[in-house]
Amino acid sequence: AQSVTQLGSHVSVSEGALVLLRCNYSSSVPPYLFWYVQYPNQGLQLLLKYTSAATLVKGINGFEAEFKKSETSFHLTKPSAHMSDAAEYFCAVSDQAGGATNKLIFGTGTLLAVQP
Amino acid sequence: ETGVTQSPTHLIKTRGQQVTLRCSSQSGHNTVSWYQQALGQGPQFIFQYYREEENGRGNFPPRFSGLQFPNYSSELNVNALELDDSALYLCASSSLRVDTGELFFGEGSRLTVL
Numbered sequence: 048a049q050s051v052t053q054l055g056s057h058v059s060v061s062e063g064a065l066v067l068l069r070c071n072y073s074s075s076v077p078p079y080l081f082w083y084v085q086y087p088n089q090g091l092q093l094l095l096k097y098t099s100a101a102t103l104v105k106g107i108n109g110f111e112a113e114f115k116k117s118e119t120s121f122h123l124t125k126p127s128a129h130m131s132d133a134a135e136y137f138c139a140v141s142d143q144a145g146g147a148t149n150k151l152i153f154g155t156g157t158l159l160a161v162q163p
Numbered sequence: 164e165t166g167v168t169q170s171p172t173h174l175i176k177t178r179g180q181q182v183t184l185r186c187s188s189q190s191g192h193n194t195v196s197w198y199q200q201a202l203g204q205g206p207q208f209i210f211q212y213y214r215e216e217e218n219g220r221g222n223f224p225p226r227f228s229g230l231q232f233p234n235y236s237s238e239l240n241v242n243a244l245e246l247d248d249s250a251l252y253l254c255a256s257s258s259l260r261v262d263t264g265e266l267f268f269g270e271g272s273r274l275t276v277l
Contacts, residue, residue, distance in 0.1 A: 153205030
């Protein structure tokens with residue numbers, strides 16, 4: 048069965064610093080992987096997705112993630128943090144087994160704080 | 164293009180009551196999924212509807228039920244509410260494709276059970 052693990056429930060960076068949010072996955076089949084962002088009192092917005100094309104995926108708001116099969120990782124990065132990046136970030140894997148397609152399995156989330 | 168809309172945005176119920184949450188899917192999408200997000204947790208899959216039929220279910224008891232209508236909108240019903248049902252309920256729509264699995268989420272309905 049597929050699963051994702053997000054290391055670090057809270058990450059704090061200074062404005063302008065590198066953002067690195069970690070995600071490791073477990074999947075018995077080639078995975079489809081996603082990063083979503085959730086701002087306070089809002090739903091989830093897709094940042095980027097990996098669907099077996101290029102291993103380096105670029106998303107919105109300057110974020111990118113690299114799929115590394117050997118490390119079973121899909122870490123999210125941004126070269127320079129902005130105050131508006133403060134939010135909760137969720138890594139997810141698409142569960143391609145069972146009856147439902149487009150079913151996502153989410154990690155527990157990483158809350159990103161950006162200090163001025 | 165109209166996004167996913169959910170109603171109500173907030174509601175308070177007491178233990179044992181029943182609740183109905185509603186969702187309008189994004190135009191062009193024929194699949195609706197429901198997720199429960201407890202405080203401090205990631206969303207958990209409840210079930211998915213495709214062409215008005217349940218198309219997969221997560222680990223939730225039968226008192227969680229749903230409907231999908233011909234216009235692809237959907238309802239989530241929860242009977243005999245328990246305190247642990249307090250959560251943000253997220254609806255997501257998609258086109259049923261095997262190739263991407265991408266979901267488009269609404270802003271959620273926050274349910275508080277007292």
